[in-house]
Amino acid sequence: MHSFGKNFVKGIIRSNPTFILLLGLCPTLAVSTSLDNAVGMTAAFLFVLLVSNIIISLLRNYVPDRVRIPVFIVIIASLVTIVDLMLQGFVPALSKSLGMYIPLIVVNCIILGRAEAFASKNGVSDSIADALGMSVGFGLAIFVISFIRQLLGTGELDLFGRSLFTIPGLSDNPVSIFMLPMGAFFVIGTLLALFRWMGVSKGE
């Protein structure tokens, strides 16, 4: 139980996949324009990482070392196809706004990285803890970025059609650069500097 907690916690701050390891940035930056997208992306990511970690951990003693990467990729790609079809079937609007970034989870370095570095060497319960921790870390990062971009870029926050919060004045004249792709670079650059300044992560 001790190792479960340790493996869970490490993904959230100490080796946060987005802010510390700088892995899997493509989906994080591309879809972080609204909280809806953040929820959808995190859910898809959690499912794929959790199931792939479980399967790969179970298979770790049967897959020959030489063909392990292709095997991992096929497992991950099949899971991504399942998620893609589920989203298209049950939440078509969300599926449309996430677009091709859902199938592109296949090449997300975090998932293959965890399969190679962790699940293929550790037991099932540790792998589950690792997947959950990494997903929370990923979700946290995409939520923070989406929160800032949506708040400043549109002047209001809403989640699945319900308005949560509006900044008076800003919603009429929003800082629309935050909704553009460049805004994502600016937000993550500033956040990284902030974490470094606060001492959460080390400088170079």
Next chain:
Amino acid sequence: MSNLLAIFFGMALVNNMVLVKFLGLCPFFGVSKKLSSAFSMGIAVLLVMLVASGVTWPVYHLLLAPYGVEFMRTVIFILVIASLVQIIEMAIKRTNLTLYNALGIYLPLITTNCAVLGITFINIDQTYSFLESLTAALGAGAGFTLVLIIMSGIRERLDLADPPKAFKGTPIAFITAMLLGLSFLAFNGMV
């Protein structure tokens, strides 16, 4: 012809892979510290994009679509790209050792480069013809190389600059990417 030109410049400048679509960010920040390695990486990606588009288009339209198994495209495409990268690596190793020494270490990385898989999906989603797909791949690869080279040039200079301590390294690279993206906005009305 003008249609093909529009696709080429659209993919290279207006819908730039890195700055607008956020594809291939890992090599963009990982390999952009030195001009020479940035150039090699860009050319390697361009090559793989071109071959991958040329192979996945017939696979999709002649194999997957007629049998109604379009949903298999994620699995099939990633397998095709992974094997292509292996074959290209072996072919370059056999034919041109100098080129292999320059590109060698970047080729395996390209398998998990989302820009390559991304362009094959874009070709299918935009219902491009075979020739249009190749043009789109060429444009996307050229745009990727261009941005990578500009970025590495700036970063070589940035090493000598003196930004605030917290911004040193990666954070200032992100800010640079934002400014680069802003300047690419000027191409918006072009196509």
